[in-house]
Amino acid sequence: MNNLQVGLTDTTIQTDVLIIGAGPTGLALACQFVRYGIDFVIIDKTEGVTPYSKALGVHARTLEIYEQLGLAQQAVEQGAIAQKARLLKGGEVRAELDLSNLGAGLSSYPYVLFLEQSKNEQLLYDYLKSHGKTVHWQTELESLLQTGEKVTAHVKTADGTSQMIEAHYLVGCDGPKSPVRHALGLEFSGSTFERVFYVADVQIDWKLNHDAFHVCLLKDSLLIFFPLKGENRYRIIGTFPEEFSKDEGDVLYAEIEQRIQEEAEFELKVHDVEWFSTYKVHSRHVSRFSKGRCFLAGDAAHVHTPVGAQGMNTGIQDSYNLAWKLALVLNSKVDNIILETYNQERLENAKHLLQTTDRAFQVAAGSDGLLTFLRTHVLPLIAPHVIKLDLVKHFLFPMISQIGIQYRHSSLSQHLGDEQFNVKAGDRMPYFxxxxxxxxxxxxxxxxxxxxxxxxxxxxxxxxxxxxxxxxxxxxxxxxxxxxxxxxxxxxxxxxxxxxxxxxxxxxxxxxxxxxxxxxxxxxxxxx
Structure with missing residues (x-):
C-alpha cells in the first residue's frame, strides 16, 4: 500500500534508505539499490521527471554504469555521439577535430554522448518502474532528526498531509540549495563566478553541418553549439561579458539571441526555442559528504562550472560509490565503518573536480591576455594535430570521461604487491x-x-x-x-x-x- 500517496498520517513508514531528490543522482542511487535488493523510499517535490533538457553530456564511466543496468544501448540510441568539434573565429571554421573515437582502447564507449538530462532521468525512472518501484512525487522534506540508530523524517505529501518516515540511512540528492545539507549544518564553501551564463535548446538554420559541436573562439566569452538528436536541434551555452550588469533572473531571451548573433559573426536563424535559462555559476563543495546516518550526493555536495559536462556524471558516480557500501552494511556483510570511505573518496574527487573545471573555464573564456591570444590564434593551428597524439588521448579522454578517477589514497586500496604492475589498487578496472x-x-x-x-x-x-x-x-x-x-x-x-x-x-x-x-x-x- 502506498502510504505516501494515500496520506496516512497515523502510520510511520519503515525503510532501509530514504532518498531525498529524484534527479539523475537520486534516481541512479535508487536503481543501484534495486540491484542490491535494498528497500528504499525516494521522494521529490516536483511533479515528475524534468521536462527540461538541463545537463547534456554523458561520459564513458556513466555509460559503463548504465551497461550494468541494461540501459547503455538505449542511451546511445537516444543520444547523439560527439563526432567532431569545429573551432570558429570571425565567422569562419578555423579547425576541425575528429572526436568520434577519442578513447579508443580505453572504454567500450570511446566518445562523449549528448543526451539531455530529461532523457537520462526517464531512462532511470523507467528502470525503477520496470522493477516495481516508483518515485513519490510532489512530496517534500519538512524536517529530519537522527539518532545513533535511525533517521526520522517528516515529509509533506501531494495532498498536503504530513507523513513520518523512519530509515536506517538518508541520502540528500536534493540539489545545490539542498534542504538536507542545511538541516545537517554542513559548510558549502567556495566562490561564485560573476559572469552570467545562458543556455538554450533551439533549432538553428545556418551554413554549418549538424555533425559536430561548434566552439566560437572569443576574446573573453564562451559560445558553444552542441548538436542534439533531431533535425537542426542544438544546445547553446554561452556567457555574457564581465561588464554585463543584469542579474540572471532579469535577462530576457531577446538579449540572449542578440548576444549569440553578435558573437557568432555569421548569418544564422534561431527559432523554435524549446527552453532557455540564465544563471550564475558557483564553485563550491561541502566540508563533508556525510554526518551521522545522513549523506549528500550530486549537486547537494558540489557545484562547478559546466565546462567538461561533469556535473550530472559526477552525481551518478557519487551514487555508484555509496550504493554498494550501504548495501554491504544493510545486508550485515561488513561493519558500518566502511561508510566513512564514501566521504574519503568522493570529497577528494570533488576538490580535484572544482580545481580542474575552474581552470578549464579560464582557458575557455578567461580574459587574461596570454590565454586570449593562445585560445584565438594558436589553438586553431595546433589542436587538429595535437588531438591525434596517443599521449594526448590517453591524458585527455580519461580526465573528461571520468574513467581516470582513482582512489589510490583510499583505505580500501591495498597496495602491498602492486608495485610491479602498471595498474594500481584504487584504479578503475582497465578496459580490454x-x-x-x-x-x-x-x-x-x-x-x-x-x-x-x-x-x-x-x-x-x-x-x-x-x-x-x-x-x-x-x-x-x-x-x-x-x-x-x-x-x-x-x-x-x-x-x-x-x-x-x-x-x-x-x-x-x-x-x-x-x-x-x-x-x-x-x-x-x-x-x-
Missing amino acids: LVEGQSIYDKLHQPKFHLLTFSNTPIDFQTLKTELESQTTEFVDFNFIPLDPQVVEVFGTNQAFSVFLRPDNYIAFISTETSLKPVKTYLKELSTV
Whole structure:
C-alpha cells in the first residue's frame, strides 16, 4: 500500500534508505539499490521527471554504469555521439577535430554522448518502474532528526498531509540549495563566478553541418553549439561579458539571441526555442559528504562550472560509490565503518573536480591576455594535430570521461604487491577485450569480483571449488587467460589475481593466486 500517496498520517513508514531528490543522482542511487535488493523510499517535490533538457553530456564511466543496468544501448540510441568539434573565429571554421573515437582502447564507449538530462532521468525512472518501484512525487522534506540508530523524517505529501518516515540511512540528492545539507549544518564553501551564463535548446538554420559541436573562439566569452538528436536541434551555452550588469533572473531571451548573433559573426536563424535559462555559476563543495546516518550526493555536495559536462556524471558516480557500501552494511556483510570511505573518496574527487573545471573555464573564456591570444590564434593551428597524439588521448579522454578517477589514497586500496604492475589498487578496472568481448561483460553482477589471470587451467578449477565451498555468495570468480593484451595492460607475464570492489575499482592486485588475500581483505573491511 502506498502510504505516501494515500496520506496516512497515523502510520510511520519503515525503510532501509530514504532518498531525498529524484534527479539523475537520486534516481541512479535508487536503481543501484534495486540491484542490491535494498528497500528504499525516494521522494521529490516536483511533479515528475524534468521536462527540461538541463545537463547534456554523458561520459564513458556513466555509460559503463548504465551497461550494468541494461540501459547503455538505449542511451546511445537516444543520444547523439560527439563526432567532431569545429573551432570558429570571425565567422569562419578555423579547425576541425575528429572526436568520434577519442578513447579508443580505453572504454567500450570511446566518445562523449549528448543526451539531455530529461532523457537520462526517464531512462532511470523507467528502470525503477520496470522493477516495481516508483518515485513519490510532489512530496517534500519538512524536517529530519537522527539518532545513533535511525533517521526520522517528516515529509509533506501531494495532498498536503504530513507523513513520518523512519530509515536506517538518508541520502540528500536534493540539489545545490539542498534542504538536507542545511538541516545537517554542513559548510558549502567556495566562490561564485560573476559572469552570467545562458543556455538554450533551439533549432538553428545556418551554413554549418549538424555533425559536430561548434566552439566560437572569443576574446573573453564562451559560445558553444552542441548538436542534439533531431533535425537542426542544438544546445547553446554561452556567457555574457564581465561588464554585463543584469542579474540572471532579469535577462530576457531577446538579449540572449542578440548576444549569440553578435558573437557568432555569421548569418544564422534561431527559432523554435524549446527552453532557455540564465544563471550564475558557483564553485563550491561541502566540508563533508556525510554526518551521522545522513549523506549528500550530486549537486547537494558540489557545484562547478559546466565546462567538461561533469556535473550530472559526477552525481551518478557519487551514487555508484555509496550504493554498494550501504548495501554491504544493510545486508550485515561488513561493519558500518566502511561508510566513512564514501566521504574519503568522493570529497577528494570533488576538490580535484572544482580545481580542474575552474581552470578549464579560464582557458575557455578567461580574459587574461596570454590565454586570449593562445585560445584565438594558436589553438586553431595546433589542436587538429595535437588531438591525434596517443599521449594526448590517453591524458585527455580519461580526465573528461571520468574513467581516470582513482582512489589510490583510499583505505580500501591495498597496495602491498602492486608495485610491479602498471595498474594500481584504487584504479578503475582497465578496459580490454577477452575473446573479443569487453572485460566489463563479466562484471555486471553487484558483487566483488576475483579475476585470476593465468595460462594454467588448474588454477581456475582449484580456486573455483574452494570459493564455492566457502559460501562467499557476494564474491564472483572469473578465470581469464594471460594473453598478450592482458600482459600489456598490467605489465607482467606472470600469473596474478585482481580483486575488484562492486563498483569495479581495484581493491588489490596480488601475485598470490589463492583465496588467502581475499579472505584477509574482506575480514579487514570492518576495520578500514
